[in-house]
Amino acid sequence: MSRVALVSGGSRGIGAAISKELKDKGYTVAATYAGNDEAAAAFTAETGIKTYKWNVADYESSKAGIAQVESDLGPVEVVVANAGITRDAPFHKMTPEQWHEVIDTNLTGVFNTIHPIWPGMRERKFGRIVVISSINGQKGQFAQVNYAATKAGDLGIVKSLAQEGARANITANAICPGYIGTDMVMAVPEKVRESIIAQIPAGRLGEPEEIARAVAFLVSDDAGFINGSTISANGAQFFV
Numbered sequence: 001m002s003r004v005a006l007v008s009g010g011s012r013g014i015g016a017a018i019s020k021e022l023k024d025k026g027y028t029v030a031a032t033y034a035g036n037d038e039a040a041a042a043f044t045a046e047t048g049i050k051t052y053k054w055n056v057a058d059y060e061s062s063k064a065g066i067a068q069v070e071s072d073l074g075p076v077e078v079v080v081a082n083a084g085i086t087r088d089a090p091f092h093k094m095t096p097e098q099w100h101e102v103i104d105t106n107l108t109g110v111f112n113t114i115h116p117i118w119p120g121m122r123e124r125k126f127g128r129i130v131v132i133s134s135i136n137g138q139k140g141q142f143a144q145v146n147y148a149a150t151k152a153g154d155l156g157i158v159k160s161l162a163q164e165g166a167r168a169n170i171t172a173n174a175i176c177p178g179y180i181g182t183d184m185v186m187a188v189p190e191k192v193r194e195s196i197i198a199q200i201p202a203g204r205l206g207e208p209e210e211i212a213r214a215v216a217f218l219v220s221d222d223a224g225f226i227n228g229s230t231i232s233a234n235g236a237q238f239f240v
């Protein structure tokens with residue numbers, strides 16, 4: 001029987017590429033989304049992947065949504081915590097609302113996505129967790145105090161979960177994508193985006209599929225001894 005994989009924010013951007021890659025590799029995929037019904041319906045029509053709507057920032061909604069996925073598809077053995085938002089502003093202009101929205105979705109949302117699934121993984125003695133962090137969690141970024149804090153926080157989450165889960169054959173790893181050609185990066189003003197691309201030695205934005213293939217490896221049986229690690233995929237823009 002194929003393993004069930006849950007991808008948060010899995011109907012658009014990097015998440016959609018991850019959902020498709022895992023489906024192609026034989027997983028039964030559930031893709032969550034927060035609000036864009038039209039994009040989710042189009043994604044399901046195109047791929048046949050089931051989508052589920054809930055707000056990852058809300059624990060009870062996440063718990064209920066995950067229970068629904070498990071009742072429909074079976075126990076979730078692979079979790080990709082990918083859902084994330086930006087609310088960029090220089091710090092002197094950043095509002096408490098912008099801070100909290102990003103923390104609630106990108107950081108608390110990771111807790112809410114993994115926590116309800118964790119007890120089952122411990123019982124079954126198998127689990128694969130990948131958190132999609134960011135280059136900006138590694139290096140910081142002008143106008144992203146909120147976002148960079150969450151993405152750095154993701155690295156602490158996986159390093160801690162790795163230690164807690166290792167004896168139960170659960171791995172938790174992070175991928176730090178650089179600038180990838182998604183709506184999120186396209187929302188950056190064009191002039192700023194051009195200057196970003198100029199700083200990428202590869203001379204181009206990354207493709208969502210380049211992140212998806214790394215996820216597929218980390219969740220495979222072959223990657224069982226890779227635990228608590230951070231993989232950078234950024235076209236040589238930044239090294240830790």
Ligand code: CAA
Nearest residue numbers: 086088089090134135136142143178179184185188189192
């Ligand atoms: N470094 C240093 N200074 C910078 C800068 C940078 N990277 N970017 C802008 N500035 C400067 C500007 O030159 C300007 O200076 P002056 O006041 O001297 O003109 C000042 O900072 C910006 O002031 P503004 O009042 O114009 O700023 P704003 O309130 O209009 O905000 C912005 C503009 C939100 C910062 C906009 O430029 C922006 O969105 N920048 C991109 C930030 C970014 O890279 N976000 C990443 C998004 S993609 C992502 O997050 C995915 C991922 O994981 C990689």
